[in-house]
Amino acid sequence: xxxxxxxxxxxxxxxxxxxxxxxxxxxxxxxxxxxxxxxxxxxxxxxxxxxxxxxxxxxxxxxxxxxxxxxxxxxxxxxxxxxxxxxxxxxxxxxxxxxxxxxxxxxxxxxxxxxxxxxxxxxxxxxxxxxxxxxxxxxxxxxxxxxxxxxxxxxxxxxxxxxxxxxxxxxxxxxxxxxxxxxxxxxxxxxxxxxxxxxxxxxxxxxxxxxxxxxxxxxxxxxxxxxxxxxxxxxxxxxxxxxxxxxxxxxxxxxxxxxxxxxxxxxxxxxxxxxxxxxxxxxxxxxxxxxx
Amino acid sequence: xxxxxxxxxxxxxxxxxxxxxxxxxxxxxxxxxxxxxxxxxxxxxxxxxxxxxxxxxxxxxxxxxxxxxxxxxxxxxxxxxxxxxxxxxxxxxxxxxxxxxxxxxxxxxxxxxxxxxxxxxxxxxxxxxxxxxxxxxxxxxxxxxxxxxxxxxxxxxxxxxxxxxxxxxxxxxxxxxxxxxxxxxxxxxxxxxxxxxxxxxxxxxxxxxxxxxxxxxxxxxxxxxxxxxxxxxxxxxxxxxxxxxxxxxxxxxxxxxxxxxxxxxxxxxxxxxxxxxxxxxxxxxxxxxxxx
Numbered sequence: 001x002x003x004x005x006x007x008x009x010x011x012x013x014x015x016x017x018x019x020x021x022x023x024x025x026x027x028x029x030x031x032x033x034x035x036x037x038x039x040x041x042x043x044x045x046x047x048x049x050x051x052x053x054x055x056x057x058x059x060x061x062x063x064x065x066x067x068x069x070x071x072x073x074x075x076x077x078x079x080x081x082x083x084x085x086x087x088x089x090x091x092x093x094x095x096x097x098x099x100x101x102x103x104x105x106x107x108x109x110x111x112x113x114x115x116x117x118x119x120x121x122x123x124x125x126x127x128x129x130x131x132x133x134x135x136x137x138x139x140x141x142x143x144x145x146x147x148x149x150x151x152x153x154x155x156x157x158x159x160x161x162x163x164x165x166x167x168x169x170x171x172x173x174x175x176x177x178x179x180x181x182x183x184x185x186x187x188x189x190x191x192x193x194x195x196x197x198x199x200x201x202x203x204x205x206x207x208x209x210x211x212x213x214x215x216x217x218x219x220x221x222x223x224x225x226x227x228x229x230x231x232x233x234x235x236x237x238x239x240x241x242x243x244x245x246x247x248x249x250x251x252x253x254x255x256x257x258x259x260x261x262x263x264x265x266x267x268x269x270x271x272x273x274x275x276x277x278x279x280x281x282x283x284x285x286x287x288x289x290x291x292x
Numbered sequence: 293x294x295x296x297x298x299x300x301x302x303x304x305x306x307x308x309x310x311x312x313x314x315x316x317x318x319x320x321x322x323x324x325x326x327x328x329x330x331x332x333x334x335x336x337x338x339x340x341x342x343x344x345x346x347x348x349x350x351x352x353x354x355x356x357x358x359x360x361x362x363x364x365x366x367x368x369x370x371x372x373x374x375x376x377x378x379x380x381x382x383x384x385x386x387x388x389x390x391x392x393x394x395x396x397x398x399x400x401x402x403x404x405x406x407x408x409x410x411x412x413x414x415x416x417x418x419x420x421x422x423x424x425x426x427x428x429x430x431x432x433x434x435x436x437x438x439x440x441x442x443x444x445x446x447x448x449x450x451x452x453x454x455x456x457x458x459x460x461x462x463x464x465x466x467x468x469x470x471x472x473x474x475x476x477x478x479x480x481x482x483x484x485x486x487x488x489x490x491x492x493x494x495x496x497x498x499x500x501x502x503x504x505x506x507x508x509x510x511x512x513x514x515x516x517x518x519x520x521x522x523x524x525x526x527x528x529x530x531x532x533x534x535x536x537x538x539x540x541x542x543x544x545x546x547x548x549x550x551x552x553x554x555x556x557x558x559x560x561x562x563x564x565x566x567x568x569x570x571x572x573x574x575x576x577x578x579x580x581x582x583x584x
Contacts, residue, residue: 142504142508143504143507146539147539147541149541150541179516180472180473180518180538181472181478181516181518181538186473186541186542212434212435215435215543216434216543219542219543220543224471224473224542226472226473244541246472246473246538246539246541247438247439247538247539249439249441249478249536249538250478250516251504251507251508251511251512252511
């Protein structure tokens with residue numbers, strides 16, 4: 001006779017469970033491919049493994065970046081988008097701040113998220129075909145408000161979207177200048193190697209927010225890098241890297257495209273926390289490989 | 293017979309009067325002394341005249357700066373100061389964020405505001421003896437809140453404190469690291485040559501706040517400098533320079549001493565706007581020369 005019983009699922013990355021925050025080891029590689037698999041050299045892959053991010057200066061030429069900025073400005077001003085569930089509208093002025101699933105809204109951005117200049121390094125970093133887990137146009141106008149608090153995207157995607165492993169990477173494409181003073185991303189380099197388990201009800205009342213003590217440990221150990229950029233510069237950021245963005249009190253808007261590639265071998269399943277799967281425009285269930 | 297009548301006072305720097313903002317010419321020199329009058333060379337005085345600020349790297353040695361930081365931390369933690377009218381307390385956590393007239397609170401800071409390393413360049417820039425119009429310890433804890441919006445201090449001192457001319461300079465003494473990401477001051481270099489007349493009820497409901505259109509003109513013309521600093525670095529900032537500070541969402545506190553020297557030939561009179569003279573701890577009526 002065979003004893004059959006349901007074994008509890010062991011989650012390597014538990015979060016939003018208890019009352020104590022925890023710092024856990026990362027159980028997955030950061031770099032899954034090799035120098036033979038794509039455009040990044042061995043030393044650049046090592047650097048990505050160490051810091052958790054890689055910068056691509058002028059990946060788009062200035063004319064291309066300017067064209068994408070025009071498209072972004074057109075979308076943000078489109079009154080039809082304001083009532084679309086994929087648009088995030090600032091209640092203070094009715095302005096569109098983000099457009100999710102922007103590659104399904106705009107042909108130009110669809111071409112960009114499938115562009116080999118993005119897809120090939122993503123495939124190389126993740127060691128497989130990749131699909132678009134999320135795409136998002138972000139637009140912060142001048143005098144455009146407060147900071148974006150610290151987060152690891154992976155924590156959210158694991159808890160709320162059911163992303164099993166750390167095998168995803170976000171590509172941020174700068175469409176305007178990103179200065180330290182108009183809200184360029186802040187990154188704790190090396191933080192991607194630590195998984196920060198979050199409280200259900202974290203700082204600022206937002207679930208999935210890391211606690212202050214943990215952030216202090218990470219920042220004291222690793223420092224903080226400010227990712228300034230010019231239009232057309234691209235940054236690839238590991239899904240588990242701790243990042244934030246400063247407020248923008250300058251007159252200068254800041255726009256970027258953010259596209260998250262996930263390995264097709266890491267397709268999302270049942271959420272590991274949170275309140276059930278989020279809509280497809282936040283967390284795609286279409287695992288069709290990008291750029292193929 | 294002589295006709296006697298009250299002639300209206302002609303104010304070169306009107307503000308908070310009407311409904312239109314205005315950009316007016318500065319009617320005063322920025323640099324009142326010469327290279328013979330103090331430690332700054334002719335070229336450094338020219339640079340101050342052009343940019344509106346001068347940086348003094350390591351004006352205090354590291355031990356001195358560390359001692360002043362200890363004193364600052366002691367003051368901020370002093371429960372007796374929390375109920376002092378000169379302390380600015382953050383209602384969210386009861387923490388002391390600023391201590392005005394700090395040179396009357398602390399012997400160490402009294403010595404510092406009278407230190408020849410600060411007073412001599414102040415005398416040289418203003419071409420006369422100087423007195424302390426205001427002193428202030430600023431302490432922003434880690435995760436310490438929002439940005440400081442743009443302002444010209446002179447606009448406030450003219451309107452509310454009756455400072456007649458642009459003949460004052462603020463010295464900011466860094467007691468901790470000031471990074472771009474933990475709220476280092478942002479300055480529009482060259483903005484000190486333009487007087488921005490403000491609305492009574494400006495942005496954020498604060499009187500004396502410059503409007504967005506004016507700030508855009510100034511920033512587009514001059515750019516924005518981020519004044520990062522190490523402990524012991526000092527910046528001298530013309531009273532009419534437009535400046536701000538970013539939010540601090542890092543774990544790292546930022547502390548500084550700010551002391552405003554005004555020429556004894558520019559002593560405050562009746563306020564030119566606002567609601568009457570402010571308390572002496574905000575705007576001193578003691579015109580005794582500093583460092584004498």
